[in-house]
Amino acid sequence: xxxxxxxxxxxxxxxxxxxxxxxxxxxxxxxxxxxxxxxxxxxxxxxxxxxxxxxxxxxxxxxxxxxxxxxxxxxxxxxxxxxxxxxxxxxxxxxxxxxxxxxxxxxxxxxxxxxxxxxxxxxxxxxxxxxxxxxxxxxxxxxxxxxxxxxxxxxxxxxxxxxxxxxxxxxxxxxxxxxxxxxxxxxxxxxxxxxxxxxxxxxxxxxxxxxxxxxxxxxxxxxxxxxxxxxxxxxxxxxxxxxxxxxxxxxxxxxxxxxxxxxxxxxxxxxxxxxxxxxxxxxxxxxxxxxxxxxxxxxxxxxxxxxxxxxxxxxxxxxxxxxxxxxxxxxxxxxxxxxxxxxxxxxxxxxxxxxxxxxxxx
Numbered sequence: 001x002x003x004x005x006x007x008x009x010x011x012x013x014x015x016x017x018x019x020x021x022x023x024x025x026x027x028x029x030x031x032x033x034x035x036x037x038x039x040x041x042x043x044x045x046x047x048x049x050x051x052x053x054x055x056x057x058x059x060x061x062x063x064x065x066x067x068x069x070x071x072x073x074x075x076x077x078x079x080x081x082x083x084x085x086x087x088x089x090x091x092x093x094x095x096x097x098x099x100x101x102x103x104x105x106x107x108x109x110x111x112x113x114x115x116x117x118x119x120x121x122x123x124x125x126x127x128x129x130x131x132x133x134x135x136x137x138x139x140x141x142x143x144x145x146x147x148x149x150x151x152x153x154x155x156x157x158x159x160x161x162x163x164x165x166x167x168x169x170x171x172x173x174x175x176x177x178x179x180x181x182x183x184x185x186x187x188x189x190x191x192x193x194x195x196x197x198x199x200x201x202x203x204x205x206x207x208x209x210x211x212x213x214x215x216x217x218x219x220x221x222x223x224x225x226x227x228x229x230x231x232x233x234x235x236x237x238x239x240x241x242x243x244x245x246x247x248x249x250x251x252x253x254x255x256x257x258x259x260x261x262x263x264x265x266x267x268x269x270x271x272x273x274x275x276x277x278x279x280x281x282x283x284x285x286x287x288x289x290x291x292x293x294x295x296x297x298x299x300x301x302x303x304x305x306x307x308x309x310x311x312x313x314x315x316x317x318x319x320x321x322x323x324x325x326x327x328x329x330x331x332x333x334x335x336x337x338x339x340x341x342x343x344x345x346x347x348x349x350x351x352x353x354x355x356x357x358x359x360x361x362x
Contacts, residue, residue: 062106
């Protein structure tokens with residue numbers, strides 16, 4: 001499956017926005033136009049599937065903080081997320097917890113949740129949730145009451161415990177949980193990635209990069225070793241990457257021309273450490289359905305933008321990409337190397353909008 005369309009309404013600076021998506025999507029625009037807000041909506045869809053929707057919203061200040069901040073028309077105050085995955089459309093609508101609310105007033109309250117199967121020009125309902133109850137189509141096509149108690153702050157998808165009985169719900173859940181996000185790699189002097197770490201096979205780099213050595217060792221062992229070495233050589237001509245192991249503990253080392261010994265991770269610049277994290281993320285032996293990176297160029301020297309762009313193009317052959325960037329050179333590098341959808345955002349009256357009214361295929 002691929003994500004073919006995203007619709008967002010009522011979230012922070014996004015009053016209403018519909019985006020057709022391609023295999024490679026590059027989101028650009030000045031500071032403050034809502035690029036990260038749009039990125040966060042994809043994070044929320046993944047959280048809805050995994051059962052961490054309320055907690056993820058709480059990290060943003062809770063439901064009252066994430067609702068559309070501009071002028072509202074009359075009617076219910078709601079945030080809507082809708083995504084089309086090939087022939088399936090999933091939609092989640094949530095709002096404020098009704099009074100009295102108790103101690104969890106910042107939790108979202110799921111108002112409606114729907115899953116439709118697209119059949120030519122018809123939308124066949126596979127899931128209908130409203131007013132505290134839900135109906136779903138089972139494996140035999142029968143419309144049945146969802147047989148489990150529903151948490152008001154979490155999606156039906158996250159509460160499916162009989163995947164064989166509700167295969168479409170389970171399939172959508174698995175696809176949304178297969179979104180992968182990277183926003184901030186911890187590269188400060190005390191970052192875990194800078195010290196030796198116990199080595200376990202790690203096909204997926206953690207979101208903060210703390211298991212970098214194990215992730216790189218896994219690529220060297222079972223992944224695309226050649227692509228990894230080429231990416232290192234492209235960024236640091238003449239350099240060699242090694243992951244040394246001592247009694248089961250891994251350490252990243254980078255040999256550079258003219259140096260009498262390799263540098264270890266404690267000596268890497270922030271940019272070098274971040275670039276190696278991007279290598280581990282983009283060359284994962286277990287590629288996701290959708291890989292989203294928010295400002296991957298942060299802390300990188302301009303000379304690394306070309307190799308990063310090439311690496312992103314390589315990753316696009318294995319995953320759908322969502323790239324939010326401030327770097328026009330990076331966006332241009334990607335645009336010239338592969339077909340992509342350039343999504344330029346602007347702000348009008350505090351509202352995030354598409355610059356020029358539409359995304360552009362390049």
